[in-house]
Amino acid sequence: MRLTGQVYRAHHPRWAFAPASGQGAALHGGRFNPKGLAALYTSRRLETAWLEAQQAFPFKAQPMTLCAYEVDCADVADLTDPAERSRLGIAEADLACAWEDIAARGAIPPSWDLALRLLAAGASGILVRSFAAAAGPRDVNAVFWRWADAPPHRVRAVDDADRLPKDDSSWR
Incomplete structure (x- = not known):
């Protein structure tokens, strides 16, 4: 599918100069990316x-x-679409897996496996329900593995007033 519109991300102010880098996820790993794979985690709602x-x-x-x-x-x-998950052979349990515990034991979490499989098949990202505490049915995330400043994989931070810092000098 083609995702258009706006998404949102709240992140540590230390990285405000690079809001679309995905390097924090690459450094630490995340639910849908192993260490070494950059990912941009965003949400459909503020x-x-x-x-x-x-x-x-x-x-x-x-x-x-x-x-x-x-x-x-x-x-x-x-x-988020059960028919799409079925078509792709993805179980809800794979999305909701205890990925941090599995990775800490040295195993590959199912959510990493499905991310790598989708990426290899040409997916640039996914829409997926939020697994944050207190998340409800309206809480949906967009996770990107391939993004750029222009289509067909455009994900660009909105900063029309040029408010974001240009580097991390304020943190030294």
């Missing part, structure tokens, strides 16, 4: 972006930079 960013801080909300992204991205697999 509220979901905030929920996702605060998972590690359940009692105190931490400062975040909230960005909107313009999207015109082809080759996105809609894993």
Whole structure:
């Protein structure tokens, strides 16, 4: 499918100068990317972006930079659609797996396996329900493995007023 419109991401302010890098995910890994594979985790709603960013801080909300992204991205697999999951041979349990525990044991989480399989088949990203605590049916994420500033895989941070910093010098 082709995903168009806006998505959102709340991230550590330290990285405000590179809101579309995906390097944090490459460094640490994530639910849908093993270490070494860059990924850009975004959400379809502002509220979901905030929920996702605060998972590690359940009692105190931490400062975040909230960005909107313009999207015109082809080759996105809609894993919120049961028929699409069935067609692709993806079980809901693979999406919801305890990926961190599995990876910590030295095994490959099913969610990494499906991400690598979809990427190899030409997918640029996925739509998938949020697994954040308190997430509901409206909380959907868009995870990108291939993105650029222009179509067919456009995912570009909105910064028309040029407010984002150009480098990380404010953090030294």
